[in-house]
Amino acid sequence: MTVRFTFVHALSPLHAGTGQGAGIIDLPTAREKATGLPYLPGSSLKGTLRAQCDPKDPKCRQVFGPDTEGMQTENAHASSVQFSDQRLLLLPVRSLAGTFAWVTSPYVLRRLLRDSADVQASPPTAPIPDIQTTEICAIAETTATHMSKIQVDASKVYLEDLALDARPGAEVNTWALWIGARVFPGEESWQRMLVERMCVVHDDVFSFLLDTATEITARIRLQADAKTVVDGGLWYEEALPTETILSGIALVAPTLAAGISTVEVFEFLGKLTTKTLQFGGKATVGRGLCRMQLVG
Numbered sequence: 001m002t003v004r005f006t007f008v009h010a011l012s013p014l015h016a017g018t019g020q021g022a023g024i025i026d027l028p029t030a031r032e033k034a035t036g037l038p039y040l041p042g043s044s045l046k047g048t049l050r051a052q053c054d055p056k057d058p059k060c061r062q063v064f065g066p067d068t069e070g071m072q073t074e075n076a077h078a079s080s081v082q083f084s085d086q087r088l089l090l091l092p093v094r095s096l097a098g099t100f101a102w103v104t105s106p107y108v109l110r111r112l113l114r115d116s117a118d119v120q121a122s123p124p125t126a127p128i129p130d131i132q133t134t135e136i137c138a139i140a141e142t143t144a145t146h147m148s149k150i151q152v153d154a155s156k157v158y159l160e161d162l163a164l165d166a167r168p169g170a171e172v173n174t175w176a177l178w179i180g181a182r183v184f185p186g187e188e189s190w191q192r193m194l195v196e197r198m199c200v201v202h203d204d205v206f207s208f209l210l211d212t213a214t215e216i217t218a219r220i221r222l223q224a225d226a227k228t229v230v231d232g233g234l235w236y237e238e239a240l241p242t243e244t245i246l247s248g249i250a251l252v253a254p255t256l257a258a259g260i261s262t263v264e265v266f267e268f269l270g271k272l273t274t275k276t277l278q279f280g281g282k283a284t285v286g287r288g289l290c291r292m293q294l295v296g
């Protein structure tokens with residue numbers, strides 16, 4: 001079995017729903033029960049990638065397994081690839097300076113560090129920023145090539161309605177460069193932008209932002225003849241904002257019946273992830289346009 005990182009960068013609001021909600025939001029985004037972290041189900045990745053490949057291509061069957069009709073034959077076999085749920089890594093939050101900030105927390109970075117051990121990838125050389133209080137926000141340290149764009153008056157960072165004390169640190173630079181190299185390979189301008197806008201807040205503050213900084217959209221359905229709202233035709237949808245970054249892992253373990261090697265599986269998946277993909281629901285209104293990176 002071979003494991004690699006997967007990173008998803010949202011180019012438009014991303015709605016991975018769970019069906020009807022019980023609160024004010026009628027169609028909430030999927031969240032982990034214990035942590036409240038939004039996620040994109042692994043089944044969404046697998047389904048979208050399978051839909052991208054030519055069904056007549058024998059490698060499509062070898063990588064993703066046979067379709068429903070093929071499962072009835074003696075040549076049926078399991079899929080050669082498994083995708084974990086893509087968990088939130090960086091949440092874009094409105095900032096008084098720099099337009100927006102990519103926000104994360106120590107707990108989220110610890111999970112990423114744990115995944116790096118499974119992938120057997122070299123982790124960042126700096127420790128995870130230690131955020132002791134809810135008033136502190138760790139940002140990038142000013143260097144010859146990088147300077148934080150979200151800092152105000154040399155001491156404050158304003159996220160939504162929160163005023164946090166800025167604490168520059170080299171460890172944020174290291175983590176941002178490590179993540180940027182994998183999410184934006186070969187794109188130096190985006191890698192630099194990530195360093196300039198990344199910040200690490202206390203886990204409690206991040207939990208608060210998960211409830212207040214997601215995108216809520218009111219939708220209506222009109223009567224065709226009168227152009228008035230039909231009964232029950234007003235609802236609210238929740239989505240992860242544009243520029244959200246999620247991470248997970250892909251496990252490749254081809255069966256003997258599949259007749260394909262691990263290298264061939266990754267090469268095939270690499271070709272499928274070279275273009276913009278659509279994940280989650282509400283595709284017809286432009287939701288879920290994303291780029292995906294498969295990183296070894």
